Amino acid sequence: MNQARQAKMGGFLVVAVWAGTALAQAPAGSGSIYTCTDANGRRITADRPIATCVDREQRVLGNTGVELRRVAPTQTEQERNAYEARRRQELADQARLREERSRDKAMLLRYPNQASHDAARNEALSQSTDVSAVAQMRLGELKQRRKKIDTELEFYQGNPAKAPASLRRQIKDNTESQEEQQRFIQQQEEEQQRINQRFDAELQQLRKLWGQTAANPAR
Structure with a gap:
C-alpha cells in the first residue's frame, strides 16, 4: 500500500516539473495579440510579431483587449x-x-566684479608696456651709437665701401640690431591689441554673468 502511494506521489511530481518547464519555455508573446495596419491599409492580427509590419508600430494587446505595450518599427x-x-x-x-x-x-x-577685471587688464598691459619700454631704450642707445659711427664714416666721404672692415661690421651690426628692436616693439604693440581684444570679449561675457548672478544670487 505504501509503495503504491509513493509511486502515485512520484507521478504527480513528474507532471508538476514538466508543466513548470513547459511554462518557462513558452514564447514571450504567449497570450498576447499583435495588431497593426500594413502598407496596403489592411488590419492584421496575430499571436506573434507581424513580419509585414516590421517597418511600422505594432500594438500588443492582452487577452481582454487592453493594450499592454507597443513595439517600435525596426x-x-x-x-x-x-x-x-x-x-x-x-x-x-x-x-x-x-x-x-x-x-x-x-x-x-x-573676476567677481569689473574692478577686478580692469585690474587684471592693466596688469597684463603693464607687463607688455614694460617690455616695450626696454626695447625702446635699447633702440635709443643703438641710434646714439649709429651717430658716432656715421661721424667716423665722414672721414671716408660717407661711403661705407671705402671704410675699413671693422667699421663696416659696426654699421651692419647696428642696422640689424635696430631692425630687431623695431620688430620687437611692433610685436609688443600687437600683443597689447590682442590683450585688449581678449579682455573686451571677456568683459562682454562677464557682464551677462554678473547680471544673471545679481538677478539670481542663489545661482
Whole structure:
C-alpha cells in the first residue's frame, strides 16, 4: 500500500516539473495579440510579431483587449546611422555646454566684479608696456651709437665701401640690431591689441554673468 502511494506521489511530481518547464519555455508573446495596419491599409492580427509590419508600430494587446505595450518599427541601417549621428551630436553639445558652464564659473570666481577685471587688464598691459619700454631704450642707445659711427664714416666721404672692415661690421651690426628692436616693439604693440581684444570679449561675457548672478544670487 505504501509503495503504491509513493509511486502515485512520484507521478504527480513528474507532471508538476514538466508543466513548470513547459511554462518557462513558452514564447514571450504567449497570450498576447499583435495588431497593426500594413502598407496596403489592411488590419492584421496575430499571436506573434507581424513580419509585414516590421517597418511600422505594432500594438500588443492582452487577452481582454487592453493594450499592454507597443513595439517600435525596426530601423533600417540608414536610420540607425542617422540616429547614432544625432546621438553623438547631442553628447557633443552636452559636453560643450558643461565646458561653457565650468568656464563661466571659473571666470566669475576670478573676476567677481569689473574692478577686478580692469585690474587684471592693466596688469597684463603693464607687463607688455614694460617690455616695450626696454626695447625702446635699447633702440635709443643703438641710434646714439649709429651717430658716432656715421661721424667716423665722414672721414671716408660717407661711403661705407671705402671704410675699413671693422667699421663696416659696426654699421651692419647696428642696422640689424635696430631692425630687431623695431620688430620687437611692433610685436609688443600687437600683443597689447590682442590683450585688449581678449579682455573686451571677456568683459562682454562677464557682464551677462554678473547680471544673471545679481538677478539670481542663489545661482
